[in-house]
Amino acid sequence: MGAFLQHVFTRCDSNDGLRQELSSFVDQPDVITHVALVKPKSGVFIDEITSLLVICTPVTVLLIGVSTTPVPGPNNQTRKEIKLYATDMSIACDVEMSSVIGTPDGRIFMAGSQDGNLYELHYQEKEGWFGKRVQLINHSVGGVQSLLPRIGSSNADGK
Numbered sequence: 169m170g171a172f173l174q175h176v177f178t179r180c181d182s183n184d185g186l187r188q189e190l191s192s193f194v195d196q197p198d199v200i201t202h203v204a205l206v207k208p209k210s211g212v213f214i215d216e217i218t219s220l221l222v223i224c225t226p227v228t229v230l231l232i233g234v235s236t237t238p239v240p241g242p243n244n245q246t247r248k249e250i251k252l253y254a255t256d257m258s259i260a261c262d263v264e265m266s267s268v269i270g271t272p273d274g275r276i277f278m279a280g281s282q283d284g285n286l287y288e289l290h291y292q293e294k295e296g297w298f299g300k301r302v303q304l305i306n307h308s309v310g311g312v313q314s315l316l317p318r319i320g321s322s323n324a325d326g327k
Contacts (some may be wrong), residue, residue: 198225205234206270207276212293217253222276222289224265229260229278229289229304259302285309 202224208217217233233253241247265282265287270276276289285308295301 190251198227200225200263202266202268204268204270206268206276207272207274208233209274212251212274213255216251219271220255220276221252222268222270222278224268224278226264228258229258230267231291231302233256233291253262257302259289259304261287261304263287280306283308 176270182197189230196200196213200223202222204222207222208220213233216235216237217284218236219234221232221234223310225233233255233312236248236252237251239249263285265278267277267279268279278287278289279285280287282286288305290303290305292301
């Protein structure tokens, strides 16, 4: 159904046919099944981070900060230098995520590929009393309803 990636990298093709690898991320042991570039929430990361790379695997969703800086290039043209930043923001998940979409204010929504549910990857600068730094919120299932499949599956195991 799709290609599975093990590495994320950016590449620039110039008019003369030469390719230059700008940046790479190879610290992901799991197969990468979906990647999206979204806008971050303001005030969560350093000012240089202008985008987030959302990397989904069958068991994890993680965020990589992305910055671009104009630098002088050949023939008096400017080009953009890309830098990747480790954010230490990741979360384990039971459902493989797909169709990642970011909003202009930095919220990140995903669809569960097995269950079709709508999830939000909620992230914040610091861990608080009532919330972790990164949380996966299922908007398709309410609080009480989220317990019902667990009760049903435990009864089926007991028979």
